Amino acid sequence: MRCAGCVPPLLATSRSSSARPSAADLRTGATWGDAPYPVLVVDRYGDLVLVNEAGRRLLPAAEGGGRLWEHVPSWLSDAHQALLERGSLAEGGDVGGQRTGVRSVAAGLIDDRFFEAHPTGGDDGGVVWWLVDATDRRLAETALRDAQARSEILSKASTALLSTLNVQRCMEVSASMAAQHLAEAAVLVAPPQGRRSSVTYACQGGPVTQTTQRIEVSGVPGLAEALQGFPPVPARWIDPGDLPDWVIPDDFSGTVGSVIVTPLPGHGVPAGALILLRSSTERAFTEGEEVFARLFAARAGAALSAARLYSEQASITATLMRDLLPPTLRNVNGVEYAGNYRAAKDHERVGGDFYDIHPGADSSQETLVVLGDVAGKGLDAAVLTGKIRNTLHALLPLAGDHERVLRLLNGALLSSHHTRFATLVLASVRSTADGTQLRLTSAGHLPPLIVRADGTVEEAATRGTLVGALPSVTAETVLTVLGPGETCLLYTDGLTEARGGPLGDEFFGEHRLQRALAECAGMPAEAIVERVQMLASQWIGSGHHDDMAAVAISAPRAGLPGRATGHRDVPVSVNARNPQ
């Protein structure tokens, strides 16, 4: 960089010397005269003094001399004038319309070429203008800027399109981005569903609207082809006048001047078509823009196809899963039931634990509750829980004899191709005048816990072998009666084997479960299962766990309980409370 002080005082002398070229000029002429760049020597009065060979080729009329402005475009003569007025070559600033930094470089078109004009000092306050042809560099720079802008748009589009797996949202985002970056308005047409198609409209800066309507696809040139996956029809073949009204968004002002119709390529089948509109007052789409529209459409199509695939898979999964999800429990024949289930993995809804309820036809009939645990977790285990639940449903008429039901279930499991075994608890419940009668049978499962009204917690003394592993099974059924406000809890070992706690590595364990239940005397069924699940979940914290299931069977409270005692030996949990 040159500092101002180093620059010769070009314009400091008075107008005393001759306007004609001096001998010194002629001598210097010999050095620059053969330069490959056009060089113009201009004296401080604005007269063109000398032009070299390359300059004469560029500006043939300049050979005869005369005023600078008579021979060159205004950007150059203005730059010369500005230079004289400013009195220095070294300061940066706007010269000839282009800001150039420290040196006073002007730039502009001469004929159809783009030149940069670099001034250097000549004799007696004159200026020597060196013209450098920058046409190609400028083209390259413009192309680079365009490419950068487009790749930025594509990258933005990819991020935005990847953000959602919702088909409708994906169409909204595609149309909106297309209207923002490719055209004035964009219309995204989804493949027809029957006779109707979903159409998404977006105008630059406007809201996106979606409709489902019957449309005449063949009315738009190239649209039918695009929806069938044929190569796009060139934009210049499409007459905007042929467009039917439905294509033009309501808030599109003016008449359509040019149109691009491009397919959205999908997974083998088209994901739809994109129609881009530009009004007649704007320039028509160029071939480059058509190519870019196809690049954008490729991304939009891929995203849309992924979203469609996801929604199809999600709906298949939901259908298949429906029968595997635990049922909603409620009050049946005067007894409260509540269940809670948490799969081993947070993104799953089903696993190897299950429960089911088969309400008795009326209050004289028993209601059968079953809770169990299939070896393993995840979907494979869940499929077997479905089989067990179906089998038990079929065996319902025999539920008067739990052991017989278990024998038949065992036989069914042994004869199936599943190699997994299961443990379960059966509970037959009937509300009578003497309380709620329970028949409980465990098949290799943790015994149910009974929460009495006074807060004592009993283990039901039932035991039996697990099902699906051995050729024969045995089980002992026990009878018990729940008084008002008493609860029987069926649960899986996922709860008691929950690992965590304040020290990080302990089982929740049966003792903690029983201690927690002792606090729950008299609580409604759903409050008990929720509390048990909550304590186990908080015990685990962010650690791993198995499937966890619990079902509470409660006899409703008849009378009203005593008031709070505020007694010190009533354990109170500070856990999970809000301090604010």
Added chain:
Amino acid sequence: MSHSPAPADLVERLWRAVVEGDESAAAATVLDALADGTTKETLLLEVIAPVQERVGVEWAANRITVAQEHGATAINERVIALLAHRSDGAPHSAHRGRVTVCCVDGEWHAMPARLVAEVLALNGWRVDYLGAQTPTAHLIAHLHGTNPDAVLLSGSIPTHLPTAHAAISACRATGVPVLAGGRAFGRDGRYARALRADRWAADARGAVAVLDARIPRPDVSATRLAVDDLPHLADQEYTLVVQSRATLVKHTLVDLENRFPAMRGYSDVQRERTAEDLAHIVDFLATALYVDDPDLFTGFLTWTADILQARHVPPHSLVAGLDALAQELRDFPRSLGLIRHGTLALRRHAGVPDARSGSLPDPDSELGIRA
């Protein structure tokens, strides 16, 4: 309407019914009021919500038992469900859009979210209510499936704020704006802003107003990481405290036993309760580190001191626990700052004497955080 009973009377009647576990009396109170012309929104927000709030207050003051507290909440839930299926004669308002209402993963207090969901439905919104402790993965799958106009994320316990942050970022990354609410986000919504929720509302009616004004969709092209929102996380104190939670609790326990040999006589249950209390302090400390706000930690400590006061337990051992924890965290400047702040606030709040000059913790109350 002139004949409808005053909400304050209804609150008193419903409170008596739920605390006595009398479901039919609770249902009758609310359904009779509905028949007398009280609107559903009034019943939800001016009768059921205050009763539920009182449940928490009475528990904190040790005037009701855990069983009563849970029973009351369960009955309130049932009353809300009952109400949802009755008409209050008001015209059905227009369909305004679709929203998802859920609780942060790990958050079991579903009542505030439930009330908001019911009130939004009354105000013409189509509501998908996902309930308590919604795993973030389920929430996002639901968003992909339904494309709602907004997610309303409820949180009551501040220790879920880091999880809430992950949920907020994930929702926004799918292009769905988040309206945060609940006490976890601070009385003034400061944590909702810190975690870059799009909006915050103080209550159900506030949420209705925010949704009516429409929330623009977030810019999905600007992907953000937690540390972009909260640059202080780069010091790793939060990460290290969370990762060493179990070790911190163990070491602090040993330190306390050395200071107070009487603690060695604790039963297993007492010892475990003390450990749980310490773990709780560490959880709140970590959360305060996450949002970089000492008020969050001091708020927890002074609230705990009040809980202790209600159970006639002097909370000086809380200060002893903090002191021991500070020894463990001596290389963590932000943690030490929070603990110092908390200790000062505790002393001012309850006149707790200096731990070293104070008496031993009451062996019946373990660390003293639980009664």
